[in-house]
Amino acid sequence: MSAATALYLYGVTWADAARPQAGAGVHEESVEAVPYRQLAGLTSAVESTKVPAKRRDLLRHAEVLGTALVHGTVLPLRFGVVFENSTTLVEDFLSPRYAELVQLLRKFEGRVELSVKAYFREEAILAEVVHANPRIARLREATRAASDTSTYPLRVELGERVAAELQERTLRDRQVLLDRLSRLAVDVQVDQEPIEHQVLGASFLVDRERVAAFDDAMNKLAQEQAPRMHFKYLGPLAPHSFVGLSAEAG
Amino acid sequence: MAIATHGTASNYLQRAPSPSGLADVVELILDKGLVIDAYVRIAVIGIELITIDARIVIASVDTYLRFAEAVNRLDLTQTEAAGLKELRDGGGNGDGKAKGMAEGAKDALSGDGDRQKERAERG
Missing domain, CATH: 3.30.70 (Alpha-Beta Plaits)
Incomplete structure (x- = not known):
């Protein structure tokens, strides 16, 4: 994924429940966890923030979340949220929203x-x-x-x-x-x-x-x-x- | 989406594990879920081409005429006992076939050929 210039985010889960999903993501990219303390963002490297969303990608977004749900609680994102890279994902989202995201994950635990x-x-x-x-x-x-x-x-x-x-x-x-x-x-x-x-x-x-x-x-x-x-x-x-x-x- | 089976009461309606139709996916992941406003959203080219074929009910003369036509098309000799039957024994003959492979409410408009089978079983 040398051409990757952006990071697509599917959802947020507990770091210890995050599992990679090979080739399962949008544009057939793999799903990788970006951990931050107790949390992890489920992400795929994508080539551009301007890629078209195809029917297949909509289904894959839902499927990635469905698979993640098997392993633990997951907070789903709406389709189409993209960060520049894993550093901005942590610095702009996982870190500033940490307490809130942890609270949400606890709220939906087992549900x-x-x-x-x-x-x-x-x-x-x-x-x-x-x-x-x-x-x-x-x-x-x-x-x-x-x-x-x-x-x-x-x-x-x-x-x-x-x-x-x-x-x-x-x-x-x-x-x-x-x-x-x-x-x-x-x-x-x-x-x-x-x-x-x-x-x-x-x-x-x-x-x-x-x-x-x-x-x-x-x-x-x-x-x-x-x-x-x-x-x-x-x-x-x-x-x-x-x-x-x-x-x-x- | 639900796929009802010709089965027993305990397995009458199966829960579909994940959305399989585009309409369901669109509703789930374009309308719902966390949104992080400050961040880039992928240019969702092509989404506007997706039309969910669920007719919104609007109080209008057109709607009324459509309902009038639908009522006039009814063959009441075929459907006469439906209201009673529903209360009496609740079916149980596999009539719950969800025509749900089509999007939205369109499938609900597609008529109900199952009635004849039901009548046959009632004898």
């Missing part, structure tokens, strides 16, 4: 992030809405045959009522899912962006020894809700959704 997403199955949830709301059922009958200008106001009303029902069911079912899962978690971050048919998008901070119990709860939910929802369940992840530095301006 992992689990990501849960739940989506309504469109056909099933719309059928529910039609059956539950007589006005919607009637509007549907009235507009089914003709989607021309004569039914336009009715179709707008139909859609508006459907949207309201979906919103209500989303909020209600989101709370049900959160109630079932939150009690197994130390912390939870709920995505508030209203994605169509997404009932829940949330990250849970979970003690490692409770991951199996969380799996069981997820399995039960997925089974119960199978006719009307499907799930995405991801983890264990480094605590991406829960880390933060004070006075972070990012």
Whole structure:
């Protein structure tokens, strides 16, 4: 890596848990630990600070952190943070932020992030809405045959009522899912962006020894809700959704 | 991403160990994680090409017309018992297949061919 002019940083871990990862990093560079007292930055030498980020590199950033998590607690960085070299990494980041980083690592010791997403199955949830709301059922009958200008106001009303029902069911079912899962978690971050048919998008901070119990709860939910929802369940992840530095301006 | 199996209750939904789809990775490592403001960030050329196909719900006439159309397309003879069934026995026939290989909520829009299998098993 004689051409290396910059140092890419994936995350920060305990020095005694840091392991090199040959060829696993961005641009297929190796991952090396830069230790500082009890801490270590997980880094790769890269050729320039201007290299393009490819799909493969995004995946590798996540994979490097996933591998590091197997060996110990890790504080994940957002994609794309680069230092000039290992000296500046220590002098500008690991040293001045030492106490804070140690505190964060202790806070996340033995804990992992689990990501849960739940989506309504469109056909099933719309059928529910039609059956539950007589006005919607009637509007549907009235507009089914003709989607021309004569039914336009009715179709707008139909859609508006459907949207309201979906919103209500989303909020209600989101709370049900959160109630079932939150009690197994130390912390939870709920995505508030209203994605169509997404009932829940949330990250849970979970003690490692409770991951199996969380799996069981997820399995039960997925089974119960199978006719009307499907799930995405991801983890264990480094605590991406829960880390933060004070006075972070990012 | 979750890959549900045609398995037992104890293994109904499998936890995916790491993000495999671009949308999940982007969400995880471009939106979340420690940021150190003072330092160089790699020029993320190409990121703008990534569109996460998750439709944000916006209250608009267009959205309403789309929902109206979706409701009108429904074949209620096929889906009639869904609401009841969900409460009664919660499935258990492998219907939890996550169509999650596509990004975002797009997969949730892709319909649900599993209903027929479920009806068949109900007899």
